[in-house]
Amino acid sequence: MIAKSNIILIGASHQTAPVELRERLSFSQEEIRQALDRFKQDGKLREGVVFSTCNRTEILYVPGGNPDPDRDPVEEMIDFIADAKQIDKSEFKPALYVRRGDDAVRHLFRVASSLDSMMVGEPQILGQVKQAYRAAVESGASGVLLNRMMHKSFSVAKRVRKETGIGDNAVSISYAAIELAGKIFSDLSSKSVMLLGAGEMAELAVEHLISNRVKKILVANRTFDKGMILAQKFRGEAIRFEEREEVLKDVDIIISSTGATDYVLSRDQVKRAMKKRHHQPLFFIDIAVPRDIDPKINDVSNAYVYDIDDLKNIVESNIQQREKETVKAERFVEEAVLNFRKWMDSLAVVPTIKAINDKMTRIVNMECEKTLAGxxxxxPEDVKAIRRMTRAIASRAIHDPIRFLRHTGDHRDDSLYLNVARQLFNLDMKEE
Structure with a gap:
């Protein structure tokens, strides 16, 4: 017997658990493989996928054909997590959420589409979902239901990304900085950039710059070795921190994120550099706290300074825009949930048998009438006899397949055979 409620998702995320607990619940790739192998061996799960990132750990599964009637499959999964992670249930159970049936399907589709992410619209989540599914396939833990469900999550995520602007606008400080640079200089591929500082914010900014194919990246850090490591990582060039003023004549964008307590570039330094660069525009992005760039530089002609507060305003505006796009994305998710429900409903014996009968009837009637037309x-008696004969042949042809489908058993995965039958007879010609 196939029921939508057989699909269960249990997990904890950034919305329900602090980072300390999420770290303890996290599964490594090796632990995921071991968990999937254990699921197969104990027979309590028919299908399963384990998904674990820094922001969530979730297990999506279909209980096995021989569940313990005295045990809730959710409680069994909680026991498994407690045992696998060596954590007392009381420590993590309050942070868990449980989704069943359509709610589980909807949750997966929202996760894959980045609607449930800490940063809505971030693109990395879909790759992480695909990685989790790949592990399940390699372990033989994913079957007909979850195969279909996972692939539908990929397609709805792709549609959300393509048909909404959910990922168009920067919602991180480092990304907003590069987006702003792109608006001031329409083509970053011809521009050179100097990074002041080699910390995490600077590294994130470099990654965004590379995706925009900037012409050249220079890294100036107080510790030259650290600056050289970052420069080599991204095929840039390291310079001494003391060279920063001299280099101003050769770069177009300066991104600063040092830990200095005083300004590392002053108005007078920039004023001298502007003469050497013939007053070509110079763009400063100051993402340091306290600030690195003297705000008085804004008084210099063709010099533009944006600090972290300016960037936060951009980010807040972009978040509001993403929230508008989220409404459309949620509609796409609901459409996908309805389509998956229709497919699940089709995996019942009676609808499938009826669909096979109807298709065969249409075929024999059409071919018979085409023949009789000539x-x-x-x-009239001969015509009736031929019609009876063709219908009898069709009926005999599908008799054994239908009898097989009707012969359900406790130890048989009916969803597998019903899905194969629908594919063999091409009953789902219109793919959702």
């Missing part, structure tokens, strides 16, 4: 000499 046989005008036949008597």
């Amino acid at each position: 046989l005008d000499h036949l008597s």
